Amino acid sequence: MRIYKNGWFEKFARKEKIEDAALCEAIANADKGLIDADLGNGVIKQRVARPGAGKSGGYRTIIMYRTHERAVFVYGFAKSGKANLDPDELKAYRLAAKLVLALSDTQVSAEVEAGRWMEVKCDDQDL
Numbered sequence: 001m002r003i004y005k006n007g008w009f010e011k012f013a014r015k016e017k018i019e020d021a022a023l024c025e026a027i028a029n030a031d032k033g034l035i036d037a038d039l040g041n042g043v044i045k046q047r048v049a050r051p052g053a054g055k056s057g058g059y060r061t062i063i064m065y066r067t068h069e070r071a072v073f074v075y076g077f078a079k080s081g082k083a084n085l086d087p088d089e090l091k092a093y094r095l096a097a098k099l100v101l102a103l104s105d106t107q108v109s110a111e112v113e114a115g116r117w118m119e120v121k122c123d124d125q126d127l
Helices: 007-016 020-031 087-100 105-113
Strands: 002-006 036-042 045-047 060-064 068-079 116-120
Touching: 002 007, 002 105, 007 068, 007 087, 007 116, 020 045, 020 060, 020 068, 036 087, 045 087, 068 087, 068 105, 087 116
Parallel strands: 002 068
Antiparallel strands: 002 116, 036 045, 045 060, 060 068
């Protein structure tokens, strides 16, 4: 399983002090079938705990996800700051997921090399 975050999400995670380990845990749970919300067409929403706190008061993340293959964190928000995605946002994420999940390994490597995506490091966790 390869896990990535886009540039926007990287800035969000850094600002909110969300560690890669928390992202790895969210994907490990998803791979076990523990998905908080399946939004359709390869888009899922997973909760990520706030550093030093639990998931319930934490963050919601939007992930373009294909089981055991690829996950790309693209958006995050605090539950207190936003209730949910609006229908237009959801439609846009579904369309984008279709493209992102169809990228070849070469195309994904190009995104990483260009600095648009960063690979999430999971400390040799078996994902």
